[in-house]
Amino acid sequence: MSSTETILETQGLTKEFKGFVAVNKVDLKVRRGDIHALIGPNGAGKTTFFNLLTKFLPPTRGTITYRGTDITSERPAQTARRGIVRSFQISAVFPHLTALENVRAALQRGLGTSFHFWKPESSLYPLHERAMELLEAVDLQAFAHEHTVNLPYGRKRALELATTMALEPELMLLDEPTQGMGHEDVHRVTELIKKVSAGRTILMVEHNMNVVSSIADRITVLQRGAVIADGPYAEVSKNPQVIEAYMGSADTELQGAH
Known part of the structure; x- marks a missing residue:
């Protein structure tokens, strides 16, 4: 994948809290213009990963590269000025x-x-x-x-x-955009995300598999802080490790999402 295609990349991104590894050596590539979904059971490290990207937490190890520039040690305001904007945290x-x-x-x-x-x-x-x-x-x-x-x-x-x-974001980070919504609102907000994605890149944490399957170009699955699968929905949803990770998880239904 050429660097012009990749807008955001993490290599070996790791965050430890007093011996607990919340994000474990995450390698992620987000392609320019994609809607990229980050999914995983509760406690998988998704929010911590977002906090690393927006500089609200410093990583223990690893690098974050945005448009070919290493931004790992930048302050939050510098990163925001580059066009990485997180929604629902700014509320x-x-x-x-x-x-x-x-x-x-x-x-x-x-x-x-x-x-x-x-x-x-x-x-x-x-x-x-x-x-x-x-x-x-x-x-x-x-x-x-x-x-x-x-x-x-x-x-x-x-x-x-x-x-x-x-705020004219080039990369929009959406944190659980449909959380707590009824069916009608979920549908409306999903359509809006699709609409506002024109001309920009979106990385979203989302629990609702119907949303993910309908709008995500690519999906990365985290479990216990580590990537267990990455690819298009059709491929990821058949991954035995992913199916196992979601078994017994009441808030997400992998099967039956169309």
Whole structure:
């Protein structure tokens, strides 16, 4: 795989906590433009792995390369400026602002003027049009002037997608984007992820196998911090080690996902 195809690569990425190995020598390659799903039973190390990528944790060993540059020892802000943005951790949704105001605030952050809250509101008008475009991208234009606290759960998650996109990510890290949703919301948010993936790369941690099988180009399976399988869904779902890893796991159903 040429370096132009690989946007993110980890080699031997390892994180130990006082003798407990949470992430164990993970080699991962994410191709530019793919939706790449990271799956595994609870406690497999998925969230820790995300925390390593976004620099909220330093690795014990191993390297992280983004667009051919070693970013292993960078600070979180440097990594974010490169275009690696994690959604649902920023949860940049202020409950008492409207959906539109939330997206405008995120656009402001992207401009580096996040702390200019004392500026007159008129200074935000140039951002208004872009904010409305982003709300339309996630089907929230009808909710633009609704206070976020009043939005249904699935719509709040859609708003989080819009605020993440406001930061112009090249690589979007989505952490359990459909967690806690009913069937209708899951379907809507899955479609939105597919839509917002145009022109960018997505790495997502997801439990719902129907979501993974319907939109992921590639899947990496973690178990006890180590990669046990990597490839397209059709191949990974037949892997005996993967099937065994998921047996007895109530929150994930590998069989029956179409």
